[in-house]
Amino acid sequence: MADVLFQKVRKAFGSAVAVKSLDLAIGSGEFVSLLGPSGCGKTTTLRMLAGLEFPTEGEIRIGDRVVNAVPPGQRDIAMVFQSYALYPHMSVAENIAYPLKKRGIGRAERDAKVASVAATLQLGALLDRKPRQLSGGQQQRVALGRALVRDPKVFLLDEPLSNLDAKLRAHMRAELIELHRKLGKTFIYVTHDQLEAMTMSDRVAVMHEGDLQQFGAPMQVYEKPANLFVAGFIGSPAMNLLAGVLEPSGSGLAFVRQGLRLAVGDGGQAGQKVTLGVRPEDIALGSGPFVATVRIVEPTGHETIVIADIGGQSAIVRVQPDTAYAVGSETPFAVRTSRLHAFDSVTGARLDLAFALPAS
């Protein structure tokens, strides 16, 4: 059953359109990430769900209730802000208790709930402090505590980890996953960090310029990107996108570009402009029917990134660190044909083509 439903939701600020026409159904208990580059409308989407922004068109449902006209306090949601938005003059305990207090819950019950949330988040020793006396990670936990204490249906998180250092971020990521597992509530998590989205989510909604590009499980988004944008956005280093064209070859078709020629099984039309997507780990240097020129070699320790020239275009290749490549040298290479992606160069849509190395 869908817990959160966006139906044809559009949001415009004056003439600027932040969200174009969003259809999104999020299941009960799911951890969903809204992922996309800066300015793509993630925050706006979340704020509309929270009731802090109102959709220009369309309908938003939480549970079986249309919430378009429901004030934020009555939507059965809790939100963790990027800036945490802790009340500066209240102690940690008062911050966490505040949503209960505003719902008229008595002192004794409040204290008990604050204590239990503090235990979950290991905030017990900090309850009397003011927010400014806490580190970033501790503030983050207090903000989480203030959301947890109310036991809402849906948790909204807007880039909650972006103010933390790398190590703490990894730690909090694990804690959030654990928390979600324990609570079993719906989490909607905004981020522009694909690592966060991929590692934490049940499903990822990739957005671009106010449009939903793809909504699916992390591995699905990675292995079957729906279009050129998703293909280029997901994965680090990014997928190599090589433009070419389909030409008749023998009885079938071939994908042809400078320095590359692949036989194409069924699908596609002769003359169609096609972009080939190859992940850095799916290029094998050392042997094969094609030739690349090594331009840059970047050892990172556990792997080495080679930037090579394939028919006039740079491509990123991920290789084992034990082989040495001389800059400027030519090296033969092959591609893993079962793991190639193809997109229509004009529309950007994914094409289901089967590739094969040329028989030689």
Added chain:
Amino acid sequence: MSGNPLDKRYAVLGAMLIAPTVLVFCAVIVYPLVSALYLSLFTIFTPTLRGSFVGLGNYAYLVNSPEFWRSLWNTLLWTICTLALQIVFGVAAALMLHQNIVFRSLARSLILFPYFVSTVVAVLVWRWLFNDLYGVMNHLMLMAGLIKMPLDWLGSMPNAMISIILVGAWKYFPFVVIAVLARLQTIPDALYEAAKIDGAGAWSRFVDITLPQLRDVLVVVVLLRAIWDFKEFDLIYLLTGGGPIIATQTLPLMVYKDAFGLNDMGRASAVAVSMMLVMLSFMVLYLKLAGRDERESQR
């Protein structure tokens, strides 16, 4: 440490940099203060500035003078009432101007108007409005049926006191508006949004977020305005001249009257020194209270 020649050079440089401030401070603050203290120990005939030493005689006179106590009471009454009105209306106006209303920038400059107008001009306008024979105020209130007879706004009590308090509030509330508005604009929106999600209504958001955030600026505003209102001279002098009789005479007016009306500079100085003592003790008390709350809220 002190043996280091560089430290010595810095010490000399420091002293040189402070010196001008210290000199100016001595010339404009310490000297008048000391000389007021000194003068208050004499009876001095103002036109000739000659007189004889009387020790604490002037102070003894003041302690037994009903006029002094009445003026002190008037000063406190005026300061507290006009300050309270300034704060209430100032904060209210700032909150209103902080909203996205149409003509906001126009409204903002209009509201500062009373603060910019020179006191003399403002008072002349108000005297005209308050006039018991041809004043607009009486005219309107008669027409509205609020009063049956024209009121004597400035020449009878308690009207005169109420009038100066109201005009004082009108003239100085824009100061509160400016200070509070500046602070309001720095309160992060996210705090209000978080409170909305936590279920706080408009009133709760004001009490739980706006007021605590305004605390520091209000402490300073109350301090400054209290000092300035306590010393206010021209507005009251021009509106009522301290009258009827001495019903609205505050301490600054009494200083003026003693020095230039009764030509006794010594006693005037004694009043001025007492005024300073009263103000000082109130300020110390106030800052202690404000400081204690501050420490409590930081714990």
